[in-house]
Amino acid sequence: MTTAVALDAVPRIRRGVKCAYDQIREAHVVLFPEGVLVLNETAASVVALCDGVRSVGDIAVVLADEYDGVEPEDVAELVARMVERRVVDVDG
Amino acid sequence: MAEAPFGLLAELTHRCPLQCGYCSNPLELVRRDAELSTEDWRRVFDQARALGCLQIHLSGGEPLLRPDLPELVAHANSLGCYVNLVTSGVGLSRDRLRELASLGVDHVQLSLQDATKEGNDRIAGIKAFDRKVEAAAHVLDEGLPLTVNTVLHRQNLDNIAGIIAMAEQMGAERLELANTQYYGWALRNRAVLLPTRAQLAIADPIVAAAQERLRGRMEIVYVIADYHEAHPKPCMYGWGARQLTVAPNGDVLPCPAATVISSLTIENVRDSSLHEIWHDSPSFNAFRGFEWMQDPCRSCPRKEIDFGGCRCQAFQLTGDAAATDPVCSLSPERSTVDLILETEMAPAEVPAMAMRKMR
Numbered sequence: 001m002t003t004a005v006a007l008d009a010v011p012r013i014r015r016g017v018k019c020a021y022d023q024i025r026e027a028h029v030v031l032f033p034e035g036v037l038v039l040n041e042t043a044a045s046v047v048a049l050c051d052g053v054r055s056v057g058d059i060a061v062v063l064a065d066e067y068d069g070v071e072p073e074d075v076a077e078l079v080a081r082m083v084e085r086r087v088v089d090v091d092g
Numbered sequence: 093m094a095e096a097p098f099g100l101l102a103e104l105t106h107r108c109p110l111q112c113g114y115c116s117n118p119l120e121l122v123r124r125d126a127e128l129s130t131e132d133w134r135r136v137f138d139q140a141r142a143l144g145c146l147q148i149h150l151s152g153g154e155p156l157l158r159p160d161l162p163e164l165v166a167h168a169n170s171l172g173c174y175v176n177l178v179t180s181g182v183g184l185s186r187d188r189l190r191e192l193a194s195l196g197v198d199h200v201q202l203s204l205q206d207a208t209k210e211g212n213d214r215i216a217g218i219k220a221f222d223r224k225v226e227a228a229a230h231v232l233d234e235g236l237p238l239t240v241n242t243v244l245h246r247q248n249l250d251n252i253a254g255i256i257a258m259a260e261q262m263g264a265e266r267l268e269l270a271n272t273q274y275y276g277w278a279l280r281n282r283a284v285l286l287p288t289r290a291q292l293a294i295a296d297p298i299v300a301a302a303q304e305r306l307r308g309r310m311e312i313v314y315v316i317a318d319y320h321e322a323h324p325k326p327c328m329y330g331w332g333a334r335q336l337t338v339a340p341n342g343d344v345l346p347c348p349a350a351t352v353i354s355s356l357t358i359e360n361v362r363d364s365s366l367h368e369i370w371h372d373s374p375s376f377n378a379f380r381g382f383e384w385m386q387d388p389c390r391s392c393p394r395k396e397i398d399f400g401g402c403r404c405q406a407f408q409l410t411g412d413a414a415a416t417d418p419v420c421s422l423s424p425e426r427s428t429v430d431l432i433l434e435t436e437m438a439p440a441e442v443p444a445m446a447m448r449k450m451r
Binding site for chain 1: 099146147176199235237239
């Protein structure tokens, strides 16, 4: 079960986690001790903004400039899944 | 065409300062003069990346015994791969680690044999405990994430709480507690290693409680003792599905233990490319997907979960690599496993551990 992430929580990519673009799969990927996550475009955009400064709400605002219909709750849910996979940590 | 693999397990050498009797390396260890050259390994990494591998696990034996390790780390890193160093910690001085970290090691996986110095060094066959503790401190100082990896068996399972405490003390982010899988040296020493039901019944809840207590601080991965289970493990998440292994002599294996299947023709990187081997070789295609299966696997809904279990185990215990893993309660050969448990869990006379050594 994933733990809920608040909109004012500040996500940060964990130590030891590498974000990369895989030319073979033509997809953004996250590399970490346990394995590899192949990200879709939305997830890649969210993970790229997990910088330890922006809150979940801030990330939703940034993404709303690029994409239609971005809901902060959707960003929170995606961040929660990344926390569960130990790709991202949250403060606050 | 098969999907691309995510990881390469590069067994750089079988040489190792430790002599653990649970080692899954084959009894016939590859000698130094048969090891791949630096150039060979660079080519293997290039081919692995082109094939789709994003993780390179530098393992062995003890990879620190390869003088070209820094060059190989740098090369794997230059390809954009996640570089995982799997080590005993013996030989991992502060300077050595600093160099390797600067060249691109992303993560260190450190073996620990037991909770205490006495137990650890008895199982390892050499005085390694203090050097492991030092190595863990160097990894932390360097800011790299640390996984502690302990193989569990009858000789250390009673100390599980102490092992967990030791990993916490070492500052591990992850702890892999893996019950012994019986291949290679571990199979040879099974009668010394098989845990009793009573041991597992005590250990399992201790692990579960620690997983809960340490949530968010140290992740504990627990690999079950499969002989004691009703269902087999999802070995390698399917044959030729996610990862490949290159042995020190260049043999390319669908799983690290696959040399035990004597009916399999093993390809070598000196003769073919990883692309050809992964996609077209008989060995990698032998047990891909579900078509090779016999009943009870063929008609079983669990085949999507466990992929029929382990091919090497099926071969070792039934003589047929395409049989259902005999660990499975549905296997007609399950009685073989039960008999092993009955006779080897608490043997009338416990044999001496055969320490892992090159012959």
